[in-house]
Amino acid sequence: MKKLIFLLMAILVASSAFAIIDPDSDSVGVYFDMTADTMEMDMAAPGAMTAYLLLTNPSGSEIGGFEAGLTIDGPSTPAVTTFDNPTALNVGTATNMIVGFGTPTPATEVTLLATIDIYYIGGPDDVLSIYLSGSTPSSADPDYPVVVNDGAILITAMPVMAGMPCAGANLPETPVATQSMSFDNVKSLYR
Numbered sequence: 672m673k674k675l676i677f678l679l680m681a682i683l684v685a686s687s688a689f690a691i692i693d694p695d696s697d698s699v700g701v702y703f704d705m706t707a708d709t710m711e712m713d714m715a716a717p718g719a720m721t722a723y724l725l726l727t728n729p730s731g732s733e734i735g736g737f738e739a740g741l742t743i744d745g746p747s748t749p750a751v752t753t754f755d756n757p758t759a760l761n762v763g764t765a766t767n768m769i770v771g772f773g774t775p776t777p778a779t780e781v782t783l784l785a786t787i788d789i790y791y792i793g794g795p796d797d798v799l800s801i802y803l804s805g806s807t808p809s810s811a812d813p814d815y816p817v818v819v820n821d822g823a824i825l826i827t828a829m830p831v832m833a834g835m836p837c838a839g840a841n842l843p844e845t846p847v848a849t850q851s852m853s854f855d856n857v858k859s860l861y862r
Contacts, residue, residue: 693830696728699739699784699816700830701801701838707781710830714840715795720747722801722838724768724785726778727830731821733775737784738806739816741766745799745839748790755783769806771819778820791840798843800836803829 692708693700703709707725714720724739743750743766752765758773768785776782791799805813812826814833819825831837831846838846 693727693828695828695830696730697818697820697825698727698828698830699737699803699818700725700727701741701787701803703838705781705783710838710846711842712840713795714791714793714797714799717790717792717794720789720791720799720840722787722789723783724787726782726784726818726827728780729778729782729818729820730825731823732778733821734772734778734782734784735775735819735822736771737816737818738763738769738809739784740768740804740806740813741787742802742804743789743799744802746791746793746797747799748792751788753786753788755786763806767806784818793841795841797841799840800842801838802834803837804833 692710700707701722702725703712703722705723707727712720726734741750750765752768754770756772756776759770761768761770763769793799803816805815805817807813809817810824811817815829816827817824818827829837836842836846
């Protein structure tokens with residue numbers, strides 16, 4: 672019996688090791704990798720940081736645009752934002768993105784919306800926090816990013832609570848995903 676339980680636990684750990692952080696559909700978050708599982712970096716010296724604004728588990732087949740606001744609090748230079756879709760038109764700014772795609776982007780399990788380049792100018796004890804919200808003005812909700820998914824405007828979910836840092840460097844506490852059914856959700860109650 673012990674071997675069966677051990678085997679089941681090993682399978683559970685192995686299957687979740689390669690999973691994206693947020694299992695919710697139509698969720699937008701800021702990550703430091705393209706697999707949507709790294710929300711924090713440790714920075715000891717000034718250097719370049721590349722973050723990705725990712726849509727995970729989209730409910731539609733193509734993305735026609737999005738709106739998202741970023742607030743970067745801490746020692747850094749202004750962010751530079753680029754878009755993977757060559758037909759992207761941002762009528763906002765690098766941190767207040769209101770973006771339409773002339774040709775829709777095909778939706779995948781993890782869809783890249785924007786690449787955000789930040790130059791960290793702090794030291795090993797300086798905290799850089801990245802907050803995610805809706806754009807100003809917003810088509811639907813100023814607290815949450817919006818995605819045009821198969822022609823419909825959707826208010827997205829976020830992997831962390833609104834108003835909390837969604838990513839950063841040298842954070843005192845790692846952003847905790849708000850998962851509805853996971854071991855991490857139970858574990859986060861005791862942090």
